Amino acid sequence: MRADARANRDRLLVVAGAVLAEQGVDASMRDIARKAEVGLATLLRHFPTRESLLEALLRTSFDELTARAAEVETTGSPQQALTGWLRDFVAFTTHHNGVVTSMVKAIEEPESALHASCVALRAAGARLLTRAQDADVARTDVDGADIFALVSAFAWLGDQPGHEARAKRLFDVVLGAVLTDRAV
Known part of the structure; x- marks a missing residue:
């Protein structure tokens, strides 16, 4: 070029x-x-296309979040790793207004330019969750798809005018329900 x-x-x-x-x-x-x-x-x-622009913008951030998950997976407690990474993921999705819709669509559409990055991101979260479950600090009836859906829900709520504080508070409430050790 x-x-x-x-x-x-x-x-x-x-x-x-x-x-x-x-x-x-x-x-x-x-x-x-x-x-x-x-x-x-x-x-x-x-x-x-708009999707190709989004893919170029978001792929780097998604890859950074995936790398961050790999980094925290080997450091700190499983609970701290999962909690910190989820906070980073939610912060990213709420900073980029409307990105959650693109993520949810891309995860279900293998032909989407964002699909591979979204799948890798969901798998990274699933590994952190599994580590927390293996350490007996997270519920075992939750999986990586559930975590991805929760992040999506919090991103959507955070996108709604006037609901940012509520989204943050509810994140702590829901995370407290996912973790068996309630200190988040």
Whole structure:
């Protein structure tokens, strides 16, 4: 890729990240191009669909969350690892307004550009949960898909105007129900 094309792509990703954080995943592609000071054709040449743009933006973050799970899996207590990682995951999803809908769709659609990253993310959470279950600090009737669904629910609630504080409080309540040792 030429240097100027690479610079345009990088600028598009930075601007798109800021616009999507502010306006949500339904932000106008034209608005993203305008704020990046490139034409819409340039945006579409790099990212022909909204999903391809989301995939480029989110894949890195999803991969970082997956790597974070692997890191905390071997450090600290199983309960601390699961709790801390879930907090990071919920914080990420609520920071990116509307991303939860894309995640839920992608996990069910193998042809989605985000599918592999979402599956890896769910598997990472499942490993942390299994570790906590093996240590007898988490309920055994909960699985990785349940954890992914809970994160999705908290992200959705956190996206609702005026419910951020409630989402944080309910996260602690629900986490207390998942963990057998109630100290979260």
